[in-house]
Amino acid sequence: MPCLVTVGGFYGDEGKGKIIAYLSKKDNPVIAVRGGVGPNAGHTFTFEGMEYKVRMLPSAVLNPATRLLIGAGVLVDTQVLLKEVAMFQSEDRTYVDAQCGVIEQSHIDRDRSEDHLKSQVGTTGTGTGPANADRALRTLRLAKDVPELSLYLEDVSNSVNFALDSNERVIVEGTQGTYLSLFHGGYPYVTSKDVTASGICSDIGIGPKRVDDVLVVFKAYVTRVGGGPLQNELSEEEAKNRGWLEFGSVTGRQRRASPFDIELAKKAIRLNSATQLAMTKIDVLYPQSAGVREYAKLPAEARKFIENIEGESGLKISLIGTGPELYDIVDRRS
Numbered sequence: 001m002p003c004l005v006t007v008g009g010f011y012g013d014e015g016k017g018k019i020i021a022y023l024s025k026k027d028n029p030v031i032a033v034r035g036g037v038g039p040n041a042g043h044t045f046t047f048e049g050m051e052y053k054v055r056m057l058p059s060a061v062l063n064p065a066t067r068l069l070i071g072a073g074v075l076v077d078t079q080v081l082l083k084e085v086a087m088f089q090s091e092d093r094t095y096v097d098a099q100c101g102v103i104e105q106s107h108i109d110r111d112r113s114e115d116h117l118k119s120q121v122g123t124t125g126t127g128t129g130p131a132n133a134d135r136a137l138r139t140l141r142l143a144k145d146v147p148e149l150s151l152y153l154e155d156v157s158n159s160v161n162f163a164l165d166s167n168e169r170v171i172v173e174g175t176q177g178t179y180l181s182l183f184h185g186g187y188p189y190v191t192s193k194d195v196t197a198s199g200i201c202s203d204i205g206i207g208p209k210r211v212d213d214v215l216v217v218f219k220a221y222v223t224r225v226g227g228g229p230l231q232n233e234l235s236e237e238e239a240k241n242r243g244w245l246e247f248g249s250v251t252g253r254q255r256r257a258s259p260f261d262i263e264l265a266k267k268a269i270r271l272n273s274a275t276q277l278a279m280t281k282i283d284v285l286y287p288q289s290a291g292v293r294e295y296a297k298l299p300a301e302a303r304k305f306i307e308n309i310e311g312e313s314g315l316k317i318s319l320i321g322t323g324p325e326l327y328d329i330v331d332r333r334s
């Protein structure tokens, strides 16, 4: 499985960051490449008690042997990127596609002031929608026009395709989640691009036949930030009682919550042609799962929850998150 694509199965915030951070340590990929929209996504992971957050770099930053690439379809906020590169001291292993679009202050201002975006859609206010609109109008500046990015420019699709030609391991990191897709989500309460597995592959410049595995990441309950419908949404109080109340990593906004939705999950599996699944935060549903690393040691109710979903979906849940720490995971891949 040299080429693994990971995507979110719900509305983002499924815990992809932790899964990718784990896989990058465990599987030691030569390349981790980020697709998706841009700095509207915040991926969080915890390693040895330290919490890290990335909005531009792939979540594989903690493996110094992994090259960190950003695909041409991804929008770059130069300041956010340079800050992360400095923080993780990744100057010599960060590569940005020369054709990445660049977010300017004017895009951020529009994202935060236009009523439709701010109040109706409830965007993250990071400028991604207006920047993608300008890209469609063919007026957006690209990374190759920005002197501060000149050190990092590369043809990312070439690098990824050459690595795969040599049978090297590549992790493709999707951002957001299936139901935030501009095409397949609940328009207009969506992000500004397609973020299903096919869209993510297009972002980085690989064709469908290059992909060996599509890992769709679900969380043990569903959360959503911003506008748009959420089936079986819990009241704030109920979400709090269940310990499901979360806050957005980019905007700090409170996330809405609902129980795991198998129909939503099944459709996400089809939209992404999933070959395997991950389930995060099982310890939030079943506290006795916390920190467990062997399947047999999970409490019976947790195993039942997992096996029900496997039965309904016909796919294996190969990774099960049992806590925020990187290695708090049940890895059932053989």
Ligand code: IMP
Pocket (backbone or CB within 6 Å): 011, 012, 013, 037, 040, 041, 042, 121, 122, 123, 124, 125, 126, 128, 129, 175, 176, 177, 180, 189, 190, 191, 192, 225, 226, 227
């Ligand atoms: P935008 O992507 O900032 O334009 O926001 C559009 C919608 O997608 C809003 O409902 C956001 O809350 C949501 N959204 C965008 N990125 C993420 C993400 O990474 N996690 C969760 N929600 C997101």
Ligand code: MG
Pocket (backbone or CB within 6 Å): 012, 013, 014, 041, 042, 043, 044, 249
């Ligand atoms: Mg997030």
